[in-house]
Amino acid sequence: MENIEISIEFNPEIIQRIYSIIKEDPDYKPKPYRRGMLRIEQALEATSDTRALRLGDGILEEVADLFAKQFPRRKAIIVADTNTYAAAGKRVEEALRKAGIEQESPFIFESSTLHAEYSCVTELVECFKKCEAIPIAVGSGTINDLTKLASHLVGKRYMCVATAASMDGYTAYGASIRTNDIKQLFPCVAPQAVLVDTDVILQSPTKMTTSGYADLLAKMTAGADWIIADWLGVEPIDEKAWKITQSGFHEALLLTEKASVQDEHTTIAKLMEGLMLGGFAMQLVKTNRPASGAEHLLSNFWELERRIKKTKAVSHGDLLSIGILAITAFYEWVVNAPLEDLDIQKCCANWPDAEAYERQAKEAISEIGLNVCIQEAKAKYISREQLGIQLQQLKEYWPEIRERLSQQLIPYKEMKAKMKQIGLPTNPEEVGISRSHLRQTFLCTQYMNRRFTVLDLALRTGYMNTWLNGLFGKGKIWEI
Template sequence: MHSPHPNQEKKSVNQADHTHNECKPSNKDLVQLLAEFVPKSQIIREVFIDSSALKNLPEKLLHHFGQSKVILIADENTWSAGGLAAQNELQKAGYVVEKLLFPANPQPRPTIETARTLSDELRSDNLIPVVVGTGVLNDLVKFAAFKAGKSYCCVPTAASMDGYASAGSVLSDQGFKITHNCAPPKLILIDLDILGAAPSAMSSWGYGDLAGKVPAGGDWIIADSLGLENIDKIAWPLVQGNLRLCLENPEGIRKGEPESLQSLIIGLLLTGLAMEFFGSSRPASGADHQIAHIWEMEHHQFNGQLVSHGACVSIGCLSTMALYEWLLQQPLERFAYNKSNYKTMEDKETEIQCLFREPEIARRALVETKKKHLESGQIEERIDQLKNVWPKLKSRLQNHLLPTTKLKYLLEAANAPIRAYQIGISEEHLKKTIRAARFIRSRYTILDLLDQTGLMDKALSEAQLPL
């Protein structure tokens, strides 16, 4: 599974030999796919996945980084989950180890300011950053290490999100959540025992994040059909080609079964690689994530806790699927455009000011919206184009999308939320979020299609949203 890298350092996906012999064919295929594509990364040298993988951390660091001082970055929870054990293994091997602990409560905020402060801590010479944790910690360290000019190692403590292998760090800048281009980790070491010991809710968050790739794929199909953003022949199959395999055993995810968690984490890693190869988050993110990002920018809490990214995506996913189910029932090939529905840039600016109370978020939303705004004549051309491609586009969407009832069953079986109230979102709040979500990215999604055709109100009224 080794392939030379341009710098002559070998890159690999390592699995213990017994894993190849014992895992299900679907898992074996996923392992092989990951092994095929890790060598194509410009940064990642190795992904090592195994039970008790943490015992291999010293030798892996020595191989990829040399014998230098290590700084372990964790929070109080992830320190207990894997940080302390990592420290013990490293010290036994003769490493000098420092640690930087964030509190578990309140959780560190994924902000550019926090990441820049952390970056100052990582600038010392001959220092190897090793992050032991999940989403927020990974995003903070990824950005901080990149700005400090450091390669780093990631030790995930849960299969909770798709950003471990990605070349982007999702951080808030003055309240506006955005993906910042960074370098992924040089080494990703995944201990299946640690993943299995994580709270089951965290695995359900990862499952929700992965399920969001279904409607995100639909959004990319729309953009491709309209000639706005062509589907990439590498990134698309990397995410979508084995997505159903990764989603096929939600009960195993809920129970923490090793093979199911392995499938989930590999699916998430493949998604991260696809984002690196494509150069943006388009392969992994559409309207589902835009909806989730709104709640994350609101610092939405339920029962006194911030709602996780994956839980937000789960509801964003089912909301987008409900809109797709409604859209596919509409005879758009005979659609009669009502010019009175056209919104000028001034109309959109007014709507943005009403939807976003924070001035900086409203300003950023306006910038994103201007990038995709069309004048009246351009809208009419877009509608004519949509009508012409709709029969084929409809067929492509039907072939790609899972039935909403099926996706809802899978998410519920994985213990992910399937109704908005389960994360403290009311019907009014959900519909307001769906309206707002199209403004925060220039990326074309189903939300833009509904807005440009003037069908948004009707869709929100008639679609079976996950209330």
């Protein structure tokens, strides 16, 4: 594909070693020391929006060169908040000035605790309409999503300079924006170019980096949900997106095992590669299915709940880590269930009609004070006839499905140990969630999003309470 630029810095020590080998053996053909380079190249070739990625140590000054190549003879306008402008925005502005690139005055959100609210998108849209400049988002998830949607709404492409390894949305299609208290994914194209200076990333708060690890680890349970949805004919797996996403996930597992023996620049660079890969996969299929499953439904539910009830906010990464562990534990009961013996006739007889299903959804959500997203629940409903066809598919192919799930999933105890090593919370009480409330969340979240997950499998097979009883109670993972 033409006009694709990849610039990933290599470890100088590795390059020196390869150079020495070549001098000793002229026939030696060096291989990239980092498998991720090939994956990122393939991902860029497969995507339609992002054309260039530069990732390396101390490369922030290259922002002017990258901008000039991607947007020749165009003005620039930096978008940042007070934190990200101090972290990188001021140096980006200076680098552009030195290169002779014209700029509009930077658009800086004054709040140090900025959130991705639609009102902020409106502010940016009004600004972008008044000038011809190309936006450069200098920040992490919030700044990138706000700039992404605002640029899309005025018909502009944009560039991103990442400031934290906090999430996988940098290169993703769509922006996660809160409107009417509900976080929604708005369709919009990803940045045309992305620059990641690991020196900048390493200066970000540790909590943001652990959030990035949580987003990568979520690919395990999200992938398991996609496997089930694929086998049941709900949402087929896109093989290219699958390979891109899952390679990033497995890289994350290696990172947790080798972090102590790697230098911090190498570790953070590999983390950022994994996050970029997740974004590329979402860009490829124009949905966040490759990176988001039941674990994100739980964490998004808790975020929404806290906002509506005006309780203390907890970081996305911390809530997501509990969501991942909860779904990982739940899956251990799923894969051991005898679904090859499922009584389909009984399941269909117990399945509610559309009106009863809507009542169940309202009751489940209203029990904890949230009477929203009923339209999502209604969109997911299937008839008894459709359920019968779906469950027959499940019953017939359950041995194969179970085998693939077993290959995809990590045991609960192992995942918990990895999270502790990273510094993520592993008990619901650490993020202000009681065990009884955690159990209740399992019963609510499948009604709040139309995406098919393992929670829908539990509901449709009638196993929900059985599997939850295996997790909650005396002598179980979470005693109540």
